[in-house]
Amino acid sequence: MEKLSFEIQISAPPEKVWSVLWDEISYRQWTTAFTEGSFYQGTLEEGSIVKFFDPDNNGMYSQVVKNIPNKEMKFLHLGEIYDGVEVPQEWGEATEAYILEENDEGTKLMSEIQTTAEFKEFFEDKFPKALQFVKNLSENQL
Template sequence: MQRIFFEIQIDAPNERVWDVLWSDITYRQWTTAFTEGSFYQGTFEEGSIMKFFDPNNNGMYSRVEKNIPHKELKLLHLGEIYDGVEAPQDWGEATEAYILEETETGTILKIEIQTPEEFKSFFEEKFPVALGIVKNLSEIQL
């Protein structure tokens, strides 16, 4: 399992950054960095299952391990989805955490990922682009 970290300073309140991350419309915008047409189904309540899709109904499903609104969201990845059908995977503790720290000038968004080696380069390539989009969306119209 590989641990990787990303961090970005955003000149917007943590509530605004949170809304950009998890509101349906803006989620679809920043996740274009990974796959154009990405969307999710489910709720972010702790213990619930979230499904993350591409336009072809492929993707992955995860359990919400922690949700402290405007502060932290942690997902445990459980498996992949092919043509809408869940396929459990043995990824162990594959997690993705979004941590928002309030600062005097805005928010520091930290991403902490535990991932199998096979996905590490994908995240290292795509997450900086995604975070740039989150920053832009959060800072506009303030």
């Protein structure tokens, strides 16, 4: 596993950034950095399973291991979804976390990912773009 970290400073309070990250409509907007038409199904309560999809009904499913509103969201990725069918994977501690820290300028948003080598380049390319979308949405939406 490789640990990747990304961060961005956002001129908005943590509550606004959190809303942009997890509200259904804005989630669909910022995740276009990864795949156009991305969405999720399920609740974001700790312990629940959430499914992340592309428009073709492919994606992955994960367990919410931490949800501290306006502070931290962490997922443990369990497997992939092909044409709507869940396929468990042996990824070990494949996690994805979003950490929000309030500061004098607004919010520092950090993302930490534990990933396999095969996805490293993809995330290094896409995550900075995704965080820039979150910044733009957080600073410019009413």
